[in-house]
Amino acid sequence: MEFATILFKTILLFVIFVITLLVAMYATWAERKVAAFIQDRRGPNRAGPMGLLQPLADGLKMFMKEEIIPMTANRVLFIMGPSIAMTTACLTGAIIPWGGNLTINNKIYSLQITDLNIGILYIFAMVSIGVYGIMIGGWASNNKYSLLGAIRAASQMISYELAMGLSIITLVLTTGTLSLSEIVDQQQGWHWNIFYHPLGFIIFLICAFAECNRSPFDLPECETELIGGYHTEYSSMKLGFYLFAEYINMFISAAVISTLYFGGYHMPFIHHLDLSPNVMTLIGSAFFFLKIFFFIFLFMWVRWTLPRFRFDQLMNLGWKRLLPLGIINMFITALIILLNEYL
Amino acid sequence: MEKLTGRSKVVSNKKLSFWESIYLPAIIGGMFITIKHFFRKKVTINVPEQTRKRSDVYRGMHVLKRDDEGRERCTACGLCALSCPAEAITMVAAERKPGEEHLYREEKYATIYEINMLRCIFCGDCEEACPKEAIFLTDRLVESEYKRKTFIYGKDLLVEPLEKDKRIDVSKRQTPEVLEFKKNKKLTHNK
Numbered sequence: 001m002e003f004a005t006i007l008f009k010t011i012l013l014f015v016i017f018v019i020t021l022l023v024a025m026y027a028t029w030a031e032r033k034v035a036a037f038i039q040d041r042r043g044p045n046r047a048g049p050m051g052l053l054q055p056l057a058d059g060l061k062m063f064m065k066e067e068i069i070p071m072t073a074n075r076v077l078f079i080m081g082p083s084i085a086m087t088t089a090c091l092t093g094a095i096i097p098w099g100g101n102l103t104i105n106n107k108i109y110s111l112q113i114t115d116l117n118i119g120i121l122y123i124f125a126m127v128s129i130g131v132y133g134i135m136i137g138g139w140a141s142n143n144k145y146s147l148l149g150a151i152r153a154a155s156q157m158i159s160y161e162l163a164m165g166l167s168i169i170t171l172v173l174t175t176g177t178l179s180l181s182e183i184v185d186q187q188q189g190w191h192w193n194i195f196y197h198p199l200g201f202i203i204f205l206i207c208a209f210a211e212c213n214r215s216p217f218d219l220p221e222c223e224t225e226l227i228g229g230y231h232t233e234y235s236s237m238k239l240g241f242y243l244f245a246e247y248i249n250m251f252i253s254a255a256v257i258s259t260l261y262f263g264g265y266h267m268p269f270i271h272h273l274d275l276s277p278n279v280m281t282l283i284g285s286a287f288f289f290l291k292i293f294f295f296i297f298l299f300m301w302v303r304w305t306l307p308r309f310r311f312d313q314l315m316n317l318g319w320k321r322l323l324p325l326g327i328i329n330m331f332i333t334a335l336i337i338l339l340n341e342y343l
Numbered sequence: 344m345e346k347l348t349g350r351s352k353v354v355s356n357k358k359l360s361f362w363e364s365i366y367l368p369a370i371i372g373g374m375f376i377t378i379k380h381f382f383r384k385k386v387t388i389n390v391p392e393q394t395r396k397r398s399d400v401y402r403g404m405h406v407l408k409r410d411d412e413g414r415e416r417c418t419a420c421g422l423c424a425l426s427c428p429a430e431a432i433t434m435v436a437a438e439r440k441p442g443e444e445h446l447y448r449e450e451k452y453a454t455i456y457e458i459n460m461l462r463c464i465f466c467g468d469c470e471e472a473c474p475k476e477a478i479f480l481t482d483r484l485v486e487s488e489y490k491r492k493t494f495i496y497g498k499d500l501l502v503e504p505l506e507k508d509k510r511i512d513v514s515k516r517q518t519p520e521v522l523e524f525k526k527n528k529k530l531t532h533n534k
Contacts, residue, residue, distance in 0.1 A: 037382075037385075038377045038380050038381050039380065040384075040386050041385060041387050042385050042387045042389075045389075301377065301378065302370070304377055305373045305374050305376070306373065317364075317365070321361075
């Protein structure tokens with residue numbers, strides 16, 4: 001690789017990292033605003049204009065708080081838990097195509113940090129490792145409530161990953177690739193995958209909610225029945241890491257949903273505008289972020305609409321409804337592809 | 344049995360159909376409800392800048408009124424303390440000495456008049472019991488304090504200022520009904 005490419009990728013890496021953290025930071029603010037608006041309140045409006053400095057204040061509070069590691073806890077694992085959660089959450093951003101190609105000095109740079117040909121599998125792998133963060137955190141606390149919360153989280157994630165995988169298989173059947181950049185390129189104009197896989201999209205969306213531990217599937221954390229779930233024993237910034245990782249996960253899954261089903265950075269009608277390629281790329285990226293923000297809003301919207309599922313309801317929905325639906329969807333898609341080939 | 348509201352529903356334990364058990368129609372219905380609230384007018388009142396308007400007959404902190412010439416109306420008859428269900432009012436009476444006619448309206452007055460704001464339930468019975476129009480509840484709030492004993496309010500806090508423009512307006516509380524009630528000589532405390 002040339003020096004210029006390495007430099008560009010490094011800068012891109014840094015920018016994406018900062019954007020991820022910023023979006024996650026302001027997602028906490030947005031979450032509170034959305035919650036307030038849906039409940040006819042105003043939300044944070046004291047710290048800065050519109051309460052925009054609220055995330056900074058929250059962060060400062062988290063850093064200033066006393067840090068406690070319980071005496072009976074396994075110190076190494078206890079520290080490892082939030083680190084794994086945070087690291088895996090940040091790693092996923094590397095393979096998402098954030099935009100088209102930029103041309104600088106007659107050289108073409110892609111706005112994707114690395115174009116893995118097994119992109120989707122990489123995401124699945126990272127999300128699965130994310131369970132370890134929660135599980136280890138719950139285990140290392142040496143607390144029955146934390147352990148129960150962690151077990152709930154793990155069982156939930158395992159159950160929903162199956163249905164998620166099935167919905168992805170239908171997508172792979174039609175696109176014929178696992179690389180995210182190719183999947184996006186096939187969706188130019190209005191050829192968004194949502195129109196070809198509506199059922200698959202719904203299954204994927206529901207599973208994404210469950211994978212992010214977002215309401216109505218936020219079983220791992222529960223104030224009433226398990227005191228606080230897997231992070232009961234955590235304090236100060238370790239707790240902050242867990243909560244922050246959740247928001248990063250939300251941002252990444254919103255990005256994945258828009259990439260897989262909503263055409264990623266492709267904007268319909270943009271070719272009629274007659275713009276230079278670089279400007280088009282930037283507008284595309286902005287459009288991509290609009291889609292992401294919409295899905296983040298959807299996450300919050302659902303959170304403040306639905307109550308939390310009971311554990312047996314969650315398992316019923318995952319194993320008895322979504323899994324069969326996913327299989328049926330896969331068979332129908334495969335059948336249509338076969339018929340198309342022979343007829 | 345008579346229903347308490349028109350919104351009550353009969354609970355049934357019937358099995359959910361497939362579409363119901365997938366929850367989606369109900370979820371979408373719920374999401375429409377919440378998004379309607381998203382754009383609704385907010386009910387919040389930003390407290391330091393805005394204040395909620397209190398009712399004209401709000402029963403807040405007490406005031407001991409002076410008459411037009413600035414003399415204390417209270418004659419320490421003790422009816423307010425007697426009528427107080429929380430027993431929050433205590434007073435010590437004294438006789439007016441020559442030369443104090445400009446301070447107290449009648450021969451007897453209260454040297455100490457205390458209301459324990461922690462005991463007071465702001466029922467307004469003292470106001471109704473008073474035959475001299477001396478004690479009223481106002482729309483002022485009792486301030487928060489750090490110590491229990493500072494909640495015992497003496498005359499320094501209760502008696503309204505001498506200056507005419509700083510007097511506390513209680514005209515809204517003296518509704519025609521109240522004035523009529525005070526004239527009724529059949530009631531013992533008005534005699």
